[in-house]
Amino acid sequence: MQLTSGFWSFKTFAAAVELGLFTRLADGRAVTLDEAAADLDIHPRAADMFLAACASLGLLEKDGGRYRNSPLAEEFLVEGRPHYFGGFVRFCDHREYPAWHRVVDAMRTNRPLTWDPATQDSVFAAEDPEMMELFWEAMHSISSFTAAALADAYDFKAHVRLLDVGGGSGAFPIELCTRYTHLSATVLDLPHVCELTQERxxxxxxxxxxxxxxxxxxxxxALPRGYDVILLSMILHDWDEATGRDLLRKCRDALEPGGTIVICELLLNPERTGPAPAALMGMNMIVELEGGRNYSETEYLSWLSDAGFTQPRILRFDAAGANGAVIATK
Structure with a gap:
């Protein structure tokens, strides 16, 4: 039953983000049922069930007859907060959820459903500016929190210059350079993405x-040179094995001697039986990409060794976009 009704939870959550519920309740504001119905412009009957559902999911708390944000919602679902996650919720709701209705078609054809490979170079092309804006907002949402978890788990004090390959909106360098004030960074990405990155x-x-x-x-x-640490965060799962191996070779060539590579991903276990977030992200790659998949930690360790890196190791942590990092040295 939990598997079958999982979309009930998601669509309730997505509706709350779409309506701006949590931003309206920021900073401790509490509302009655009637006030919420008026604020959100929804029917009182629907508001009654909607607020009850949000409370049941841990998104709201009820005190007497008033509802307020839970601590979770206050931290992650109020627009403008450092780790605002609503962008990712909106992206999944508007782009991925409709495509998942036809996931069996994607599995049969091995073709993505959210874009057309016959007319676009890649999913990251700029043909649809509105969708790309939503995409990069989503990636910033998930990356900012994941970057904070990586900064807690891995000590960047030994590094001076960071190259973030495919760094998107710059969430990782922004978090890392804020935390490690001696560190400087470069984001390498497509030119139209860099315009957004510079704004961030x-x-x-x-x-x-x-x-x-x-x-x-x-x-x-080749990649730009002169860096003593290279970051690949949520990048390698977007591509097939040959592309990933080639990118690791480029990373090794670009790194300074003694430099470090950090691969930050939702890692599958060696048996490829879980954990569920990594395995289900792999299913999402069927819908979204041509050759991407989620790889196991042992696959990454093997690729790094084959590319000439030494001392490959796993660093585990828990975040929205990754459950660990694979680290190795040139």
Whole structure:
């Protein structure tokens, strides 16, 4: 029953984000049922069941006849907060949820459903500006919290210059350079993505610390040099094994001697039987991408060794976008 009705929870959650419920209740505001119905412009009957459902999911708390944000919602679901997660919820609701209705078609054809490979170079192309804006908002949502978890788990004090390959909106460098003030960073991504990244960097007040380089890490013969740590966060699962192995070779060539590579992912176990978040993200790759899949920790360890890295090891932590990092040295 939990498996069957899982979409009830998601669509309740997505509706709350779409209506701006948690932002309306920011900073301890509490509302009655009638006030919520009026604020959200929904029918009182629906409001009664809707608020009860949100409370049952741990998103709201009820005190007497008033509802307020739970601590979880206050931290992650109020727009403008550092780790606002609503962007990812909206992305999944508007883009991925409709495509998942036809997941069997994707499995039979081995073709993504959220974009057309016949007319677009990749899922990251800029043909649909509105959807791309939603996509990068979603990636920033999930990456900012994951970056904080990585910063807690791995000590970047020994590093000076970070290259974030496919760094998107710059969430990881923004978090890491804020935490480790001696660190500078470069985000390598497609030119149209770098425009967005520069806006995020400026908003964080880190223009002097983080820069961007436009490029295509698949097509370019080499990566920028002069870095003692390279980050691949939620990148390798987007591509097939051959592309991943080639990128690791480029990373090793670009790194300074003694430098470190950090692969941050939802890692499958060696048997490829879980954990569920990693395995289900792999299912999402069927819907979203041509060659992507979630790989096991042992596969990454093998790839790194084959690429000439030494001392490959696993660092485990718990975050929205990753359950660990695979780390190795040049």
């Amino acid at each position: 960097i400026a908003a964080a007040g880190l223009d002097e610390v983080i820069d961007t380089v436009g490029g295509d890490f698949r097509a370019d013969a």
